[in-house]
Amino acid sequence: MDAFSAVLQGLPMTIVLTLSAFAIGIVGAVPLAVGLSSSNIVVRLACRLFVDLVRGVPIIVWLFLLKFGIQVGTFKFNPVGAAIVGLGVVSIAYLAEIYRGGLESVPRGQNEAADALGLSRGTTFLRVLVPQAFRIVSPSIATYLTGLLKDSSIASTIIVAEMVFQSQAFARQHPTMEGILPYVLVGILYIVLSLPVAYLSRSLDARMRKAVYA
């Protein structure tokens, strides 16, 4: 088997890890972002502490903590589960911070105008603030997705058979010069994989700008 097909064997797992964690993050970050901009100081501080703590600890520590540290009765995480939950929780924290920035950048007048129109708080949030905030943060979310793609490589340290893990397996079997190939190829593959996301983000950004300033 050549190096490239060896690396490609890990591609589905890399994509599964990235997209699952991203899905967890995208949804889970919503309540946290609301908490971060809550007017209740206890809620706000608790959410802030959670976000800063999750972001202050390297991903590899979270993965090891889940994989080796958690045992409830007979339940233990398998490597893939630990990787998805770990990367998911980290995504929640990072995306919540991105959402909060977006919500804060919506002009205060929008809130007041919605209030003056007699819109309920829920309607104001969902129909006025969120659509405008989303336009502002969509490029940051795309950037985070490419970061998450790269961070999924850390799952190889808890023996998840994704791309970097497969590269290592190939390199171990080929102690000759050929053994450097999988590392070069996997590096290029990560860059190539992040290109469509970057492209999507740019075109999304351009479309959103048009929608705002039309």
Add this chain to the structure above:
Amino acid sequence: MNWLIEWAGYLPQLMSGLGVSLMIAGVSIVAGYPLGLVLSVMVQHRNLAVRTLGLAVVEIGRGAPALVILYLFYYGLPKFGIAFESITAACLALIWNSAAYSSEIMRAGMQSVARGQHEASAALGLSRGHTFFRVIMPQGMRSAIPGLMGVAIQMFQGTSLAYAIAVPELMKSAYNIGSQDFNYLQIFALAGICYAAISMPATWITVYFEKRLARHT
């Protein structure tokens, strides 16, 4: 209470690991930022060959996961007879990483300097070198400070990846202690606290600087 007593016993061993982590982070910052400055100039250079080379180094450093670059240095290059000690490989990989990330931040900072500054320097008859080093760079660097602090925190956290090539840093020390008596939960929680104890205050300081700089512009 039991946990606290055990933690106190683990702490000395972890501290020596933390020292190695901080050392690697320090090297990657001290060597990486000047390289980042060079790269940021290369990326804006008129000469196509210089610009392409700079772009390639930056894009690989930012686009490939740090773990892959780490493995490339530690497992890949020895197959060509270029072998490093694990700690050297970790430093080299993270230097590349920090140079690539910091170069983008410095470039953005320097591009944010108003065009009038370039024109005024030209009108005053300053040479191009003078314009860059005495006018553009000081102003651009100022606005790059919070971003560079962010990269420094990222580098400190990135040192945990050196675990994967058996560098005796914080994560590796934690793992070693854990595999002696299988107290993985306690030991990794303590390791996490050690990382957070440095990253969290550093983040708060960065946010403070960000706000201060935003006030002045």
